[in-house]
Amino acid sequence: MNALKLLLLLLFVVLSSGNKIKENDHTRNHRAAGDNVAEMDEIARSDAVYARMRSQLRLLDYFIGPKGPRVDIRQFVNWDKTIIIDHLFYVKPKTIWEVQRVVNAAALTGIHIRATGGGHTRSPLYPDEGQISMDVRELERHDGPRIELHKPNSERPYQTVTVITGVLEYELNEFLVKNGLSMLSQPLIVNATVGGMVASSTHGSSWSAPTWSGYVVEMRLVNARGRLRRFSKEKHPELMEALMCNLGMMGVMYDITIQVNGTLIAKVQNQYVPLEDLFYNQTNLKNVVTSHFLTEISWYPFNSVNPEEEAVFRHNKTVLNSWTVRRDLVWLRTIVLVDAVPDDHVIQGPVYLPTGGSISGGNETGILRGKGALNIAKLLPSVSYHYLVDAFPTILPPKHGSETSAAFVLNIDNSFSRPLRAFKFMAEKVENQIKSLGSSPMNAFLPRFLQNMDCLLCFGNNGIKQDDDSGRSMVIDFLAPPTQFGFYDTAADFVQQFRQEKIRPHWAKRHTDIPGIVDVIKETYGDNLEKFNQLKFDSGIDKCGLFMNSYLTEIFGRPQSYYKWC
Secondary structure (H helix, E strand, O other), X not given: OHHHHHHHHHHHHHHHHOOOOOOOOHHHOOOOOOXXXXXXXXXXXXXXXXXXXXXXXXXXXXXXXXXXXXXEEEEEEOOOOOOEEEEEEEEOOOOHHHHHHHHHHHHHHOOOEEEEOOOOOOOOOOXXXXXXXXXXXXXXXXXXXXXXXXXXXXXXXXXXXXXXXXXXXXXXXXXXXXXXXXXXXXXXXXXXXXXXXXXXXXXXXXXXXXXXXXXXXEEEEEOOOOOEEEEEOOOOHHHHHHHOOOOOOOOEEEEEEEEOEEOOEEEEEEEEEEHHHHHOOHHHHHHHHHOOOEEEEEEOOOOOOOHHHHHHHHXXXXXXXXXXXHHOEEEEEEEEEEOOOOOOOOEEOOOOOOOOOOOOOOOOOHHHHHHHHHHHHOOOOOEEEEEHHHHOOOOOOOOOOOOEEEEEEEEEEOOOHHHHHHHHHHHHHHHHHHHHHOOOOOOEEEEEEEEOXXXXXXXXXXXXXXXXXXXXXXXXXXXXXXXXXXXXXXXXXXXXXXXXXXXXXXXXXXXXXXXXXXHXXXXXXXXXXXXXXXXXXXXXXXXXXXXXXXXXXXHHOOOOOHHHHO
């Protein structure tokens, strides 16, 4: 009787999978703010997806069984509300066995599955509508604590830390400080999951340190067959170059082992320098960036407006010719490593911008926001000392952010001509829109710097080279509300300006509004995409694309075995 019941259920799977709603492109499942969608057609389509999911829900529950986590149908909204997915199967496992049950059920039903965390990603790396979202934030390790320290040994003559995938960065930082440990690169925020930072190669701005992924030495994951598998740099060096930035395509990451350093003390300095000194002075720009352990440059346009210029703008929205972008100030935040703290200072914890979740916050709106944002930054101490991991973060965002972010990456040449050209191009685009329309295409312009590494999909990548290459890359982040006029057009112009210089998007930032961006990705990463696919297939992690979504399929294609037996 049980065999007959299983046969009927499998027949239901086949019938259900054949009743899928046809859709046009990856935006079908990710309704971003500002997308031009026929309202009634979208509602009808979404209702049909929901009806199908209701019938599939019973099947998922059956295959997961009574010992598995509960499956719900939910709407998903990401951190900055630019990705809205109407209907997802949502599960939140707490044990490895629950993860395995869900993965096995997904494989049996043919429903794709994607691991999710805090939702800080702004690109469509999430599940498509109708797929399974596995929230890993409450997952516990079955054979150890959530965070575990390992002493040096003959194979690894350095300290390592193993972290369950759903641990948040601030939890890890607290553990590192408590145990006298450091990492050399971390982002501005502290509430992203470790798995999410590895999957998308989250970056900091350390001149001689790679992205977060560069410290991964070992990983355990649940593959498409529900097996827990272990991979390490020592035993699987080639595969690890794919795993260390896998965009969620390599199964459900279970725990991740990273290399750490001993205690490091950081001197943080906040200065406010004329934009002209950095954006139009190649020698000075190079000297500033290369002489510090970390350099963060933040520009809030129109921040140098004087009382007369401000009064005229408030009265008739006109920008006087006396204002020029060169006169604006840039917030220059730098870190150097020191041996000790001076007697007149103490080691502080993290210091956050009081912006309510925005790196360029303030009460002003429009282009007068720039002046307000700079004034908020000036509230930070001019000099402070921290343990290094506490020196990286500057924002502690709430549940939802008020701005979205588009970010693109370029190689840095030894002479720094490319960074200077990129800075000048964007400064002039912003100045032209401010003077002609009285508005800015962005609220903040944030260049960051990092060291390249051997990693197939990392945007800071040794395999992506340019003339006079320094072995380092620059991430340029543009921040603005998603509906701000000129935001996407300016980002698209930037991509086209540097397309021949192997520009590529930050995987986790908003870039799918840029026309032809998938072609840009394919041009830049080239054979690395196929090599990634081959390693995934040969390793047996996922031969049928169980962990893919439509956007990733557009870039990487279907698995080579898909039409044979998947």
